[in-house]
Amino acid sequence: MKEPWEQVKPWLYLASPGSVGRVRDLLPLSGLTFAAWMNGETMGDSDAVFEQFWHGFQLPEYFGWNFPALSDCLRDLRWLPADQYVLFIEKSDQILRDEVEARFDFFGSLLRAGEKWGRLRGREDVERVKFLVVLECDEREVQGMREIITNAVDSAC
Template sequence: MSSWWNDSTDQVTVCSRSALVELAAVLPAAGRFIVVRLDGTRMTDADHAFYEFSDALLFPGYFGWNWNALSDCLRDLKWLPADGYLIVVENAPRLLPCSVEDRHTLFQILAQAVRHWASPFGQPEFKVVLLCDRDDEAALLRQEIADAVHKMR
């Protein structure tokens, strides 16, 4: 069993498709868990990223279609109550290919949302997994996320 799920409470998790994960390590023992699958190839720019997240997580009509609104919605989710949330982004290395700045902003927002929900006081679990085709892609993406998150501190 891989322990990536339990070891990544305060960060976005990056793994290759070859990583082995037991279902029990991903899902909570009980309760309602929402799993959302997104495709990085569909998020070619910020507007497409906003659409994909909004569509998958059923963002409310007041969603503002900007980075601040995405951050706010990912840290709220009261319209979609659950005991936990898992966001899986396939083809993650292909996210936002035309703007490194937007890509880093998205990584920062995802990391902030994971940290926001990581509370010992019974808040829902919130995990983000970025899937890569190969181990070398995963290693590069991990470093890019670390750099982006380091910039926001």
């Protein structure tokens, strides 16, 4: 798969308008942005998921170490004030590989957080999300991930 941008320097990338869609629409608005980067490869079971979020998303002391508590924390976020939140999980197809049924709870938690935070209206009346989740996975796993997420969405409704 061809990369949608080209690195010129470690801090500088070139992108053509058609190569990434509307990159600007994905970028956070001005203001305080909290970003967490996690690795799905280290999230093989529920405890590992909670551990990644505990450290990577700086969960509060009262976190209950279960999926309802994760969902509650991600929908509250008073303990982590920011104007927008970005969660990037690489190798997301490996999340809960040892607890396949728990995937519904996990992705349901992300879904409920995204629905809670809705959208922000930025410059030029462009809508952007306040809680953005990017799930990176192997190109061969995209369809399977789409099905897992769709099923989680269906079961969360």
